[in-house]
Amino acid sequence: MTFSAYLLIAIDLIAAAVLAFGLFYRRHRRRDLVVAFLGVNVGVLAVAAVLGTAEVALGLGLGLFGVLSIIRLRSSEISQREVAYYFASLAIGLIAGLPQSEPLPAIGLIGLIVAVMWAADHPAIMARSRHQIVRLDRAVADETELRAELEDRLGATVTAFAVQQLDLVNDTTLVDVRYRVGSRTRRIPERASAASAPAERTATTTVATAGGIR
Known part of the structure; x- marks a missing residue:
């Protein structure tokens, strides 16, 4: 050689x-x-x-x-x-x-x-771009509604997505999502807010009853 x-x-x-x-x-x-x-x-x-x-x-x-x-x-x-x-x-x-x-x-x-x-492959290149597989706890067939739901849940701007599974029996949606972080604020899921509402009403009722006893 x-x-x-x-x-x-x-x-x-x-x-x-x-x-x-x-x-x-x-x-x-x-x-x-x-x-x-x-x-x-x-x-x-x-x-x-x-x-x-x-x-x-x-x-x-x-x-x-x-x-x-x-x-x-x-x-x-x-x-x-x-x-x-x-x-x-x-x-x-x-x-x-x-x-x-x-x-x-x-x-x-x-x-x-x-x-x-x-x-x-430098971390600074497209640093805000993300990719995830997301499973939603409800079946969403409408693409406009699905995009809004994903943006609310992720707190980001969805650039592209593809539905991998729409389960109408178990009421779930599996989505391949590509999004850009740092442009939106993530909201609290509605179901979590609804779940906390009865506890708040119960606490209010208890205080009112106690006030009536005094």
Whole structure:
């Protein structure tokens, strides 16, 4: 192996460590995926290096990229953010493992991938946007009424939502909600207010009775 190949391997290991530990684990604290990212990166790096020394075409390397991706994505459910980290780890390993006549373009591409992931997953980017699965304690079929109900319950502006389940028997609604926080004030649920009303009336009646006795 040439000096440029060893240099790319060192750059790959540094970039993979920054991606897994410096970005992903520091922000999301999932140790299992850190292991997956590093293992996939080094594995792809090694296989791509072997394919390169065997003078196998670049198309086979990209085919390996696709096969590994399909196997991993079908093995368990992961979020879109984790998919992005996974593909970034794959891409870094593949770029560093394939033979390069000049290492500087490859180093630049690896740096670009890490920089884009740092910026795209930064906590300051779209910091007010949220996503939740919400189950309401009543069945709401009207979309306008449902949006108003969600905004009142969440105390936020709903940007998009999709009804996943409308249960007319058990009187519940399951909604996938995307919303923006900090723009509304959350109200007290009506049922809670109604539940507290009898207690207040009872207390008033007791005071009046006591006043009558005195």
